[in-house]
Amino acid sequence: MSPRTQVEAWLGRLASERQASPHTVAGYRRDLEKLLGWMDNQDIAGFDTLQPQQLRSFIAAEHRAGLAPKSLQRLLSSCRSLFRQLTREGLLAHDPAAGVRGPKVHRKLPEVLDVDEATALVESGGEGSLGLRDRAMLELFYSSGLRLSELTGLRWCDLDLAEGEVRVLGKGRKMRLVPVGRQAATALRALGSAEGSAPESPVFRGRGGAPISPRTVQARLKRLALEHGFAKRVHPHLLRHTFASHMLESSGDLRAVQELLGHADIATTQIYTHLDFQHLARVYDTAHPRARAKAGSKPTK
Secondary structure, three states: OOHHHHHHHHHHHHHHOOOOOHHHHHHHHHHHHHHHHHHHHOOOOOHHHOOHHHHHHHHHHHHHOOOOHHHHHHHHHHHHHHHHHHHHOOOOOOOOOOOOOOOOOOOOOOOOOOHHHHHHHHOOOOOHHHHHHHHHHHHHHHHHOOOHHHHHOOEHHHEEOOOOEEEEEOHHHOEEEEEOOHHHHHHHHHHHHHHOOOOOOEOOEOHHHOEOOHHHHHHHHHHHHHHOOOOOOOOHHHHHHHHHHHHHHHHOOHHHHHHHHOOOOHHHHOHHHHHHHHHHHHHHHHHOHHHHHHOOOOOOO
16 A cells, blocks of 8 residues: 555544544645655655654755744654554554654743733624624633634524523534623624524524634634724634633633633643743732842842
8 A cells, every 4th residue: 555545544534533624634634745745755665664764854854944843843743643543553563753853842822811901802893783793702702712613613502591501513523511601691692683593503694694704703803903902913712812811810720721622631721821820920020029129129128
């Protein structure tokens, strides 16, 4: 079986058996196409003859071509995932990625809105049906920390406003229940009263009654932020980051925030502990007498 056939078979299993999203499968395909192209140029016939030092050369070549460290890590991760599966199936006697490391990635902390900024943004929707839709979207983003794809895919049957819950289909097609805040529920009821709330119809509609597109949501957030003079670049994931940061800051319960966000690995959620510490450090620097002294004023005797 050729390397390309093995890759296509694995991608097919990802989609059918693991129910990976089309976006995820496309990302793996792009990464592995790079590896296949490089192997062709190096006359490497199959994964069974690919050696770790050769894979290092491939990663180094991509680095020299300008691929960013984060993208190199993702590329290496795609290769590892494929090789693990081929090893399980007995198609590889060795792992070509064994001992191969990508460049260290300095993880950038996500930017968030403070409570006043978040409140101003979610209350910035205009008048009419468009204003009702924008207000409900913003309230739900901030109330429940949904991903953009989760919000655009919502139907009215996914909402239980009496119980204050929303059922969302997250990554890996995993279902979870997330609370809906009082203000978000009020905004959603107003939207449903104005536009109708048939169970199978989309909650947020675009042209022709179809589900609103991710691009439209992004454009609306950008426009509202500009109209209200926000200095920060406002995008859907910023509201998800803000939700997580504010929840963790208030509760200190990392596991609960992990469940609310639908993170499979708690390490993904832990980045918000760094944000929380940054907030505490700022409070300390502005409030503690010894911290203020260190910033420039002389300590009192």
